[in-house]
Amino acid sequence: MTDNNNLNGAGAGAEGRDRVIGTPTADGDTLVSGTEESAASSQQRHIGPYPAVETHPRTEEQQRKGERSAALWFLVAFVSGVGFLVSYFLFPPAADGAPSIAHPATAQLANMAMGGTLALSLFAIGAGMTVWARQVMPHYEVSTPYDELPSSPKEKSSFSDFFMRGAHESGFTKRPLMRRTLIAAMLPLGLAPVVLLRDTGPLPGDRLKHTMWESGMRMVVEGTDREIRATDLDRVGGMISALPKAPHEGEHGHGLTLNEQAKAVILLIKMDEFGPDMTEQQRSWTADGIVAYSKICTHVGCPAALYERTTHRILCPCHQSTFDAANGAKVVFGPAHRPLPQLPLRVDDEGYLVAAGDFSSAVGPTFWDAEKGD
Template sequence: MTDNTNHHDAASGADEPRERVIGTPSAADGAATATGDPHRRHEGPYPAEETHTRSEETQRKGERIAALWFLIAFLAGVGFFVSYFSFPPNADGDPSVADPGIAQLANVLLGGTLTLSLFAIGAGMTVWARQVLPHYEVSSPYDELPSSKEEKGSFSEFFMRGANESGFTKRPLMRRTLLLAMAPLGLAPIVLLRDTGPLPKDTLKSTTWEDGLHMVVEGTDRRITAADLDEVGSMVTALPESHDPEHGLSMNEQAKTVILLIKMDPQDFGPDMTQQQLDWTHDGIVAYSKICTHVGCPAALYERTTHRILCPCHQSTFDAANGAEVVFGPAHRPLPQLPVRVDDEGYLVAAGDFSAPVGPTFWDAGVED
């Protein structure tokens, strides 16, 4: 198969004008040579000849355009910070009271200003490369991998010559605006760390469970009595009774306080149960956090014959008869136990808070067992 394009070029002659690629210098901007200009050669470790020369006027024009783009990038970066602090992600740190309209506007402003800043820096760098930087054809012949002493000694001179020809050192307008444009983007990741949320401090070590707080069946407001778990092997998912009946518990409170109430034969408790853990039970009723200590999935399955609590996400298995110790799977920490007792009316109530922080193991960082 023949190349029709090559035949057309040969027939048309060398004097016929060719289509110029967008972004490359025009004939008015400088002369393109095939063999290079001997006085525009690098004397570094690799032969390099300039293929496009540009007039000083063209380079100054490119410097001004690139500086304009960098200035736009800086202003867009400042706009990003203004948008970020003017439209906080939520009110008082509670996402449930955030205004959807304001959140949408904030997303548009944040995304738009960041996009414009990055685009402007890219556009400025493109103009810099197209209109200011010299273009060289570099040949690198195959030779021995270790560099000679002459090549090593000439590298620093070669590097500095390239830096000078790039315009970075001798064109302060372009250099300063580039550094100015990069400043907001460099500070943005530090500021955005605020969105990781406030430090947990001691909030992970405690929940709303407290001595005397009634237990209710999950999804209802019905209090639980010891008689509700009269049969050995019974299991109920429970939550603390809300102090605000009108609004109930928040989703965050529910996630931290949900428990499994399990009825066991007191003789089935294993040797690993400490006396304190046994004191936290009532007539064989034991309460454990339902949140798996691996990644926080609900450990909702219970096998009454083996007393095993299973998390279906990654098969972490806990022994309810031995303080919910891990017997299988990726979890490394037992399910926290909630002390329970019965009030004067026969209702199950908490006798305090959990024995350890609830949830994945990383929540327990720095906390002694």
């Protein structure tokens, strides 16, 4: 017992006989053994706001070897990225957006070429970064005390120097071969998304907000070529699903393309009266008590084809969105967020129902419409 106390006292010096190895002094220093001190002196110390000692020191030759390995991986990534771009332009899409690869074997080859080169490029960049981190960058064991959250003015002023020192130690500024090959490897991948946007076609502009309806265009019963007169809906509560009459000679409603039908299909409903939420402008868009709404639900685009004449409710069967036909087709139940767009109507000199313009707002799901206030 006496020998141990004497040993502690000798190590502690003036600090007294209660000091043991590993405990801090009043000045904040820590007493270490001779073996620990010699090991710590052989390691590189990191200059920074907190104490840090490099745990895996490497010679300059080892770091240069790691630099060459990382640069080799980055070159592989660069070549693979260029290969991806070459593979993409080697099998371009047709002018109308359809794939120009007719034979299945050719299509499989194109997919393998583009997928393989892109996968190899991403893998090589990851491998190069791993080699960089493990063989070039220093590894420190950092001791971080529980400081106050706000940084002191001294720490704030030294951040720039500390950041640049870290960048230098990482090898990014010190080793140009590795830095340049990394930048070269990233360039093809940066161009890849821009090139792939070519397949999405031109920007839609405001085309999603407009359909083929225009003033004076007659309408036909969906699935037929029979034009609709206002007298065809004399019975209150009557409902007809209609499409625009195709503008070209000899064509009829069900001869339209599916895309044109999906945008332009409407519900014609005969009302005896309108509710208080129907604005004057919406009332002016009706003709002889007949109102026209888009048949496409504003939730996810299902056909809102069910109508309950006693309550004037239009129901979408997909998710039960319900619209009030007597009050501008406003939403009364379900996940839809905006009313069904209304089509302005009028009756021409021959008694046929015709459109007085396009829909009041964009047709279909809400995300098609940029005007969130609708």
